[in-house]
Amino acid sequence: MQFKLKPIYAALMLLATNPAFAEQAEVLVLPRVDVIGTQKQLLKTPSSATIIEQEELESSHVLTVNEALRKAPGVVVRDEEGLGIRPNISVRGLNPTRSTKVLLLEDGIPLSFAPYGDNASYYFPSIDRFSSIEVLKGAEQIKYGPQTAGGLINFITPNAPEKFGGHMSVTAGNRDYLNTKINVGGKGVLFDYTHKEGDGARDNTHSNIEDLNVKMTKSLGEDHAITVRANWFSEDSQVSYTGLTQK
Structure with a gap:
């Protein structure tokens, strides 16, 4: 199979490889694609x-x-x-x-x-x-x-912060409700722990939840980053469709 280079294509190739033309060419930056984002x-x-x-x-x-x-x-x-x-x-x-x-x-x-x-x-x-x-x-x-x-x-979930910081909160209420949260992060690593328990909205529905979330973000450049997440979740609850027991 033989290919012939037409004069118009040869002229375009010479123009594109010309240093003067390359200096005047503008760089096209495409916008970032977000689902919703902001x-x-x-x-x-x-x-x-x-x-x-x-x-x-x-x-x-x-x-x-x-x-x-x-x-x-x-x-x-x-x-x-x-x-x-x-x-x-x-x-x-x-x-x-x-x-x-x-x-x-x-x-x-x-x-x-x-x-x-x-x-x-x-x-x-x-x-x-x-x-x-x-x-x-x-x-x-x-x-x-x-x-x-x-x-x-x-x-x-929140982004892993670069500066070290965090917060802690404890909330308590009736029906043995207790909610403890610890959030600590820095240098692209975030630790988030939640302990929540309570008797729910009716009898025989006590629940105990432990939730630990670790998130790490590493920047690969101005427009790229890699994120790794790990989660440990434990639930011990007496919740059923009706709230009834054998007693």
Whole structure:
């Protein structure tokens, strides 16, 4: 097979390799692609979207994810045991039982154990672990995973800080409620620990939760970074569908 270099193509190649032409050429920088990202991106999102920022979560002192999600329009949450261990989330009037009609994500990763099979939410981390919540409703959510008939909710964990710092909080209340949180980080490493227990909303529903989250972020350049996360979660609860015991 023979190829012939036409004069017009030869001229373009010579022009492109000319140093004077290369100095005058402009560098094209493409914009970063975000799912939602910031409040400014909401205006560019074709679907209905809501961002619940960290300031709003802290100022309202939400105790469970149910209280947090009620701040998003179109989202209805049904309480079950009082601590938000197994939320029943409904979007646009769909069946809320075990949040099977909505895709739950944590930093873009599905929260349920079998999102392509049984999407029932029998496990859910404490709301204290997250710094913000993204809620997306409409046709656009189908590109983020399965089970998005009602929409998707993305729970975002805080970034690992470079400067050393942290905070600790202890909250106590009636029905033996206790919530202890320790957050310490620095040099791209974050340790977040939560201990929560209580008797719930009715008798025979005591729960004890231990949640340890470690997040490490390493910058590879101005536009790239790698993030590694590890989590240890333990739950000892007497929560059932009815709250009944053998006695």
